[in-house]
Every structure is written in structure tokens, then in C-alpha cells.
Amino acid sequence: MAFWLIKSEPDAFSWDEQVANGVEPWTGVRNHQAKKNLAAMKNGDRAFFYHSNVQRAIVGVVEVVREAYPDPTAETGQWVCVDVKAVGPMPQPVTLAEIKQSAELEDLALVRQSRLSVCPVSADHWDILCRMGGWKEPVR
DNA sequence: GCCAACGTTGGC
């Protein structure tokens, strides 16, 4: 199982909406590197749900429930999306400021490449971030 | 609101 981090501006699509909807197609990615990451996702993979811009924190965990398929919001069909399901909220949201303070997390893709909206997270980093957020369920 | 990073576009 692989781990990821997906970003959303809460003004556009928030964690609350994700929870309310349950399963949600993750559409609108228009960046080739992010697309590559989406295409690599497998059913059962988990991802942090990150609020960019106004909050800048990991606020929840989602699970991939449908692997990459053509993004219906892209006319040309050259982009892909996946479906993700809300698993649960971070008991304590992990802020970008905290992440940046941790030497262990300095090479996290989120930090290194701030503009990438779908980033991979290593299993080690996943564990560290879960611990920081008080996530109780061991996923591996 | 500003600025840095980075992707895209278009002239040559």
C-alpha cells in the first residue's frame, strides 16, 4: 500500500464536504506530475487530506476506492481522477508550520515542492505525521 | 497584498 497527500483549498472543496459526501471524485488536477501520482494510486491506498491556502494543515485521512479514470471535468480526456472516501478526521490537525519544524520531514514533497497538489508520502513520513496528528489506527 | 516557484505560451 502506498501513501499520498492531496491538497484542496477549503474555499473550493473542504474536508467537511468530503465527509458529507463520503465518496468523492478527485477531479480538476491539471499538472503532469500530479497526474502521474494519481495514475499510480491503487485501491486501498491512503492519503492525507490537506487544506491549502487559508488553513495549511492536514485535516483528515481518505482512502482510494477507485483507481485512475478519465477526469469527466476535462473535455479533452487527457487528465485523470480517482475516487476517494473519507476515513476519518485528524484528531489534531498537523499544520504546515509544525511539519517545517521537523527535521525528519524536511524532504517531504509537500515542503520541497509546494505547488504540487498530489504528492507521494513515504511510509516513514506517514507514520511520523500520524503520530503528530494523534491518528490512533495503525495502518501498516 | 506580495513574492517565489514553476508551468505555459508565443516570438524568433
Added chain:
DNA sequence: GCCAACGTTGGC
């Protein structure tokens, strides 16, 4: 194919 101009994202 190079590179300057410009637009967008996202942190501060």
C-alpha cells in the same frame, strides 16, 4: 529549440 513574458499556485 531557446528564452522572455506572462499566468497560476500557494506560503507568508
